Amino acid sequence: MVLKVNNSTVKRIQKAIREEGFHGWLFCNFRHRDRLSDEILNIPHGLTNSRYWFYFVPATGEPSALVHAIEADHLDSLPGKKHTYVSRQDLLQFFNLFSGKYFAAHYSENLSAVSFLDAGMHAVLSGAGIKLVSAENLIQRFKGLLNEEGIASHERAADALYGIVEKVWGFACSSFTDKKTIYEGDLRQIIEDEFVRLDMTRDHPPLAAAGVNSGNPHYDFSGCGREIQHGDIIQLDLWARENSPTAMYADISWAGIFDAMAGPKEEKIFGDLAEAREKVFEFIDLSFFNGSSAVSPAAITGAQVDAFCRSLLIEKGYENAIKHRTGHGIDTEVHGSGANIDSVEFPDTRLLLEGSCFSLEPGLYFPGYGFRTEVDVYIQGNRPHISGRGSVKQGRQFKLLHC
Numbered sequence: 001m002v003l004k005v006n007n008s009t010v011k012r013i014q015k016a017i018r019e020e021g022f023h024g025w026l027f028c029n030f031r032h033r034d035r036l037s038d039e040i041l042n043i044p045h046g047l048t049n050s051r052y053w054f055y056f057v058p059a060t061g062e063p064s065a066l067v068h069a070i071e072a073d074h075l076d077s078l079p080g081k082k083h084t085y086v087s088r089q090d091l092l093q094f095f096n097l098f099s100g101k102y103f104a105a106h107y108s109e110n111l112s113a114v115s116f117l118d119a120g121m122h123a124v125l126s127g128a129g130i131k132l133v134s135a136e137n138l139i140q141r142f143k144g145l146l147n148e149e150g151i152a153s154h155e156r157a158a159d160a161l162y163g164i165v166e167k168v169w170g171f172a173c174s175s176f177t178d179k180k181t182i183y184e185g186d187l188r189q190i191i192e193d194e195f196v197r198l199d200m201t202r203d204h205p206p207l208a209a210a211g212v213n214s215g216n217p218h219y220d221f222s223g224c225g226r227e228i229q230h231g232d233i234i235q236l237d238l239w240a241r242e243n244s245p246t247a248m249y250a251d252i253s254w255a256g257i258f259d260a261m262a263g264p265k266e267e268k269i270f271g272d273l274a275e276a277r278e279k280v281f282e283f284i285d286l287s288f289f290n291g292s293s294a295v296s297p298a299a300i301t302g303a304q305v306d307a308f309c310r311s312l313l314i315e316k317g318y319e320n321a322i323k324h325r326t327g328h329g330i331d332t333e334v335h336g337s338g339a340n341i342d343s344v345e346f347p348d349t350r351l352l353l354e355g356s357c358f359s360l361e362p363g364l365y366f367p368g369y370g371f372r373t374e375v376d377v378y379i380q381g382n383r384p385h386i387s388g389r390g391s392v393k394q395g396r397q398f399k400l401l402h403c
Contacts, residue, residue: 099129144338145355184225256401
């Protein structure tokens with residue numbers, strides 16, 4: 001079944017186009033390579049896609065669909081005028097209608113997550129005179145910004161995750177006190193059971209890493225995992241959303257030590273990490289508050305935030321312990337379509353906008369162990385807010401947890 005895309009969806013697309021100052025937004029697909037085009041236009045993955053289709057949405061006016069004659073009904077669910085092609089000449093003749101126009105397409109030199117247009121078709125479109133620009137900003141405006149309902153959904157998910165962490169750590173501490181043998185799998189199972197109880201969903205099992213495994217940001221295991229030893233660092237990373245297609249994710253990380261107290265070295269490292277996280281939040285807050293400053297509310301990017309966080313950690317001598325970016329966009333996907341807090345891996349120069357939601361998760365990793373502390377932030381009322389209502393410091397770990 002092909003879901004109808006109504007005119008309100010097209011109007012949202014056109015609003016994003018006008019905000020970015022382009023002539024239009026080009027969607028196209030071949031063999032369902034572009035999941036974003038399919039998702040935005042509600043094209044089911046099971047639909048045969050053996051020939052390219054194209055959907056040109058102008059900033060104003062009626063969209064134009066181009067489909068191959070043997071798959072002529074494939075875009076009937078979309079508003080606008082439909083055209084068919086058989087030959088390469090037909091294709092090029094249609095493209096000439098848009099010659100000289102600036103159309104955004106799904107490619108990016110920096111952001112692999114939004115780059116689907118292959119080099120060959122890019123060359124064909126450009127050769128027809130269409131001036132292609134990256135759609136990365138449009139994708140953020142259309143899909144990566146949370147409205148009030150989305151923020152409320154995100155907040156509920158965040159509150160649930162903090163409650164789960166409290167339950168997991170309570171189990172770990174009671175096991176430590178009772179000298180009971182526990183495994184990483186025991187902690188992960190509590191998280192998974194809570195997701196079921198709270199009717200939440202996730203795209204991948206959560207992280208529960210102990211000892212040397214805490215130094216692997218994407219650690220995974222089967223079965224019981226590692227037995228947790230006295231003095232082990234325990235890293236928890238969990239993300240989930242309410243069980244609804246329109247619900248928003250939350251994503252948090254907490255760290256602790258399976259001991260009565262942390263050593264001074266570990267406490268200092270984690271303290272430096274938490275301090276950097278706090279200063280990064282303050283940097284964002286001041287950037288939005290001080291409209292006359294060098295970094296204004298209309299000009300702070302994910303790359304700028306990441307660069308600032310890295311500078312803080314490098315200043316304290318941790319340059320070789322940084323393995324990943326400071327954060328990522330969050331929406332209906334845990335790694336969402338909005339601006340990432342990244343200046344090194346996939347440099348993201350997109351602006352933080354009203355409705356942006358993203359993680360702040362600086363991490364430091366050493367031989368034998370590692371730490372990450374993660375909170376989520378969203379922009380509402382032209383100011384940043386840390387997710388998780390309640391006390392002022394809810395969701396902001398300042399010291400290593402201990403038993």
